[in-house]
Amino acid sequence: MAPETQVHRTEAEAVVAPPAPADVLAALTPEEKLAFLHQRVPAVERLGLGAFTTGTEALHGLAWLGEATSFAQPVGMACSWDPRLLAQVGRVVGTEVRAKRVVDPRAGLNVWAPVVNLTRHPLWGRTEEGYSEDPDLTGVLATGYCAGLRGDDPDVWLTVPTLKHYLAYGNEVDRSAASSHLPPQTLREHELPAFRAALQAGVVGAVMPSYNQVNGRPNHVARELLDELRSWTPGSVAVVSDAQAPSSIVEIERYHPDHVSAHAAALRSGVDSYTENADDPRLTIERFTAALEAGLVTWADIDLAVLRVLELRAKTGELSGTDPYRVSADALDAPAHRALAREVARRGVVVLANAEGALPLTTPQVIALVGPFADVTLRDWYSGTLLYGTTLADGVRERYPDAELRVVDGIDRVALRDVSTGRYLAVDTTAGDAAVTAGALTPGSTFALTDWGQDVVTLRSDDTGAFLGGGGAFVRADAQEVDGWVVHELFVIHRHEDGTATFRHRASGRWLRVQRHTGVLVADGEEATATRFDLEVRRDGAAEIEQACAGADTVLVAVGNDPHIAGRETEDRPDLDLPPTARRAFDAAARRSRPVLVVVSSYPYAIEDETSRASAVVWSSHAGQELGHGVLDVLSGDVEPSGRLAQTWWRRVEDAGDLLDYDVVGSGQTYRYNAATPLFAFGHGLSYTQVTHESLELTATDAEAPAVTGAHTPARTPLLADPSLLDDTVLAADEGDPAEVRARITVTNTGPRPVDELVALYVQAPDDVPVPAPRSRLVSWTRVHLAPGERQVVELPVPLGTLAVWDVAARAPHPTGGPEVPGAFVVQPGTYRFVTGAHADDEAAVAVLTVRGPWAPVQDGTLLDASAFHAVSGVVTSDRDREAGACVEVVRDREDGWARYHRVHVGSPVSAVRVRVASRAWPSPQPALVRVEARPAGQEGWTALAAPVEVPAGDPYTWHDVVVPLTGPVAVGDVLDLRLQLGGAARVAEAGLV
Missing domain, CATH: 2.60.40.10 (Immunoglobulins)
Incomplete structure (x- = not known):
């Protein structure tokens, strides 16, 4: 245990009984209770309660509140396969949260970490945040991290961890409108276990539902799922909403007609704290006040939610005024924290290939370190401000001080000439506003143009080192890094047949043009008015790489992703390819040598071709402040590589399966069910x-x-x-x-x-x-x-x-x-x-x-839950009503499908088929019909048991019991497989033989 986190209890502290959360609840006024439902709870001075906020980001270090120790991304930490290591990281992160809180009250003790969503598919934009595609490995690693965040005191928690995001969340496109189809087997074997482990261990105090729906119902009103997770834990668990998710139930998911009914449904389902409308609680209070007046919720519902929030706060020692940890502000950036960050960085390095024994490096005399990631250290969206950043170049310089080091990023430097005027873009450094203007060609008229794929590029001024961005109409070169919830430093390049190019600002959708009289570059045009530029290559990045590699005895090519581009929250990846600039850098180096390929990325790539031309391949996640040290510790052989993949690297994107298909069992995804031959398998990693x-x-x-x-x-x-x-x-x-x-x-x-x-x-x-x-x-x-x-x-x-x-x-x-x-x-x-x-x-x-x-067991055939099927085709699980329950219906873009049920036992004489049916809301060209078929269990061939059931048209939540006589004999004692054939708009909740 780090010295600064030792638990200290005085004798007085040990005997003082803190007020019970229930007693505090009883002392609150109705108005105060309503205010407790918002994320930002005001102080209640008469009760000695300070202001409280749920949600301090702490995914791999304290984030968004300034400088703090930055550890490797979770996808990298997971490659240690070591929950003890993650517990140590959690302990440091929790300590730094308390240290930051001493000087910044925004640092709340309810932390929103870890993310335990499975890295089921490598195209998911937030792969960097998860641990593994395996639910059990994920659960154990998350338990370790949570245990560290929770701390050792039996009564007071260091911080209160929050598991994110419950449930079946793994795509960014339409994430707030998409429904994840989870058949029973996938739900129980794949999704729930990742969350259950830490909850059952008692080291979690809160859970955040995800934006998406599961089986047709938004997760923020999924009462049955929330009840289940609470049944796993020995203590109280608060449910905190994701940002603006309760409003999304109306505005995006369109599941409830208005905000009052949506908020009421979320409360009845078990959501306790509402992250809505930033710091302003007024709308939340107004909506619950209206829900009370309309009888949609009761004060008992309000009290239960407030009690859970109070129980969360009690865990931190707030109600008792007890602080056994006594962390001071100078606990930030302790030497032990830096040492742990380095250990985590190197333990996450995975040697993927070493066919020619190029690693470990011997004692190189001339080192060519080339590629876009040769000399950069990047943050991701959930990183804190780096205390410092060691790049690969820094690591090489420190480890091999006597070697000649040639560092080349391999990025083309271009001059952008306005075709219509012949003037060149440059950063105006005289006016102080970093505007970009067109004028005469000068040494400052070149820009590093990086192609990230799908024609998305960044432009960085060679003169000032700043990225061009378009937060307003004027384009300015004032960004030191690509960053932000909305990334303004990205442009889409459109190349024309005559060799010229136009640019569209990706965030605003506006096209770049040079103002006629002022010569200022603005992002306010249409495609037809966009300025055409000649891209004059002033420095050929590939040629510079070839020159740097000539005569070098060691060539390292460093490539990867920027965590804010092509794969991040709100944006899934389009493919598994290396970015074009990265591929060009590797190709150039490979023309001169068989280089060592070093990949620094948030996710896997399909790099079979590059692997075949490299002498070795090494991967690291974005490993925070100690990236360069961690990677060089492994490359040099100072430490033995121990990282092992917690996520499969596939040869082709097609091998990974459908990003939007969450039925890993039925669709054959992840290493558990996928028979495709991977490039690098789950658990892979070489040593020396x-x-x-x-x-x-x-x-x-x-x-x-x-x-x-x-x-x-x-x-x-x-x-x-x-x-x-x-x-x-x-x-x-x-x-x-x-x-x-x-x-x-x-x-x-x-x-x-x-x-x-x-x-x-x-x-x-x-x-x-x-x-x-x-x-x-x-x-x-x-x-x-x-x-x-x-x-x-x-x-x-x-x-x-x-x-x-x-x-x-x-x-x-x-x-x-x-x-x-x-x-x-x-x-x-x-x-x-x-x-x-x-x-x-x-x-x-x-x-x-x-x-x-x-x-194999049999089930009673008199009443089958239609959603409890063994297999389906063209059918998905959906919501039986807006509160609870499930049914099956045809996939929206299909006209028919089936659901199959194994080993149905006929226990008494039967004469008819009964089905409970409804009609979904959207039209279908096929008639809404249900056919019930049977066969002896495990055999081939199907026989219709009755005439098709015609489904009455109407509301999708209005259910009809329809009974149709059997057309064939069914004997007592038969064990059958049943199949429901659904056509058109049919929805089925139950089926049976009666």
Whole structure:
């Protein structure tokens, strides 16, 4: 534990009983209670309550409040596979939040971190914010980070972490209007576990719903989902809205007709704090006042929300006035924090390829460090202000001070000549307003033109070093970096057949033109009036790279992304390609050598071609202030590379699947279900030595299937943190599943260097199981230190529950003795292959386990929840009504589809089919019909059970029970598969045989 975060309690503090949140609630006036619903709560001086704000950004360091220690992006931290490391980072971040609060009251102790949305698809613009595509790895890493943020005191939290963003959020385009389709199996196996782990560990105090919808219902009014997450945690959890999301229910999602009913629905669903209208709470108060007057909410609803906010505040020690941490302002930028930032940076570096043994570097004499990222360190949207930034060039200079270093960014320098006048653009440095004007050609008339792809470019003045931007009508060169919620430093270049070019300011959509008389460059034109420019290349970036590489014994090409361009919040990536300027830089270097490719990015790239021409490939996320040190520590061999990918790198964008299809099971996404051959697999990462996975043995070769359960069994890791940070149960809980065998994996370091090796165990399910199971799933992992020549037998737990799939036909006992819960996790009998190796697709050692168990469960055929299907085609889950429940309907751009239900048991004589139907709101050329078909369970061929059910037209939430006589015999005791064929506007909530 860092000295500045030691817990200090005086004897007096230990005996003073703080006021209970319920007592504070009882003392609040109605007006004060309403004010508590807004994000910014005013002070209540008569009760000794100060002003309070939810939401301090702390994703990988304190952000948006000035200088603070900046750690690697989460997607990079995850490559450590080490929750202990993330707990240490969380502890430092929490400490710096408290340190900043001493001098800046805006630093609230409710932090909005971590993001536990899965990096399901590499085109997601916010990939940088997540940890992994695997829900269990994500859950464990998030638990570690939250534990650090939470602190050690049993009563007072260092900060109160908030999990973001619940649920199934992984696309930016239309994020506030899109609905993520989550079939039951994907919901239970893929999405919920990432959130459940930290909540169950008791290290989370709040959750933020995501902007999107799930199965047709906005997440901010998804009562059932919010109730479920609260059932996982031993303590109180507040739900805080995302910014302006309650208003989006009306203005974008159009789910409720007005703001009063939308806010009321959100409150009834469990949203406690409303991040709306910036600092102004008036609209929030007005809307809830109107909701009370209309009877849409009650004071009991208001009280429950306020109580949860008070319980959140109590965790920080506010109500008791207790501060066991006693952090001072000078705890910011402590030497230990800098050291940890460097460790995190280097542990996130992944050596992707090293075919020619180019790494580690020897003692180079002439180093060519080329490419756009040779000498820059960039922030992302959720970074704080960097205390300092070490670039790759800085790292090379420090590590190899005697070498000749040639640094070339490879970016073309162009002069922009107004075709109509012959004048050249330049920054006017005389007027002091950084305006860009046209005049005579001067040494200051060149601009670095970087092509980021899709014709999006930046222009940076060689004269002043500032980027051109267009925040107003006048274009100015006054930005030292590309930044902002709305990025004003981006332009879209349109190249004409005659070689000239025009530019459109991307943020405003206005075209650039030079004013006729003043010569000032403005962004206020139409395409037809845009000024045409000749782009005169004054310095050829590729040629400069070739020149720098000539005679160099080491060539490093540094490429990557700017986190504010082509992939960020509000913007998904268009492809997996390197930016054109980056590709041109690599091609130029590759003409002179086989370079080492260093990729600094927020996400994966499809770089198969570049990998084939490079001597080695290394990746780092944007690693904050210690980027250069961290990467050079690895390149030089001063530390052994230990980073392992927590997200697959695919060869082609098509291999990754559909960005907007969240059904990872049905569509075959992520390493678990995707059979495409990746470029670099989940878990991949090289070291500078050789580790052999010699053998894998299980303590049993057969086992009985464990009992059916309603709880997900996560992958296990014996990576246990120091008890002062978090205890064993936090990181290794298996939900109480006693059914477990052990795996013994023998690993040997046959190389010359010591190594910190990731030892991971995966399981492959049988192909013929009734319910689809992962082709590969992480079961257990740890990290071991191996000296040269050392052999270790690593023992890992294998909870049999990790073999389970969610089967909607199964039923689990209720945890408190109530009725059986529909659907459950079931371990299907069969032979399972356990594999271990360098990554998820490596089968260096294999062991098999035969699981014995009963035949697959059956479900009662008298009443089926239509949304609890086993498989669908052309059908999605939707909302049964605006409050709760689910149904199925045809995909909007399809005319028909089907949903299938396995192993339906006929328990009594039946004579008819009953379906509960409604008609969706938008028209369809197909008639709204439902056909019910059957077949003996597991066999081929379908037979209609009854005449088609005609669906009455009407409101989508007006349900009709329609009964149609059977046309064929169905016998008592039959076990059938049923299929609902839906046509046109049909919606189905329930179906059964009666």
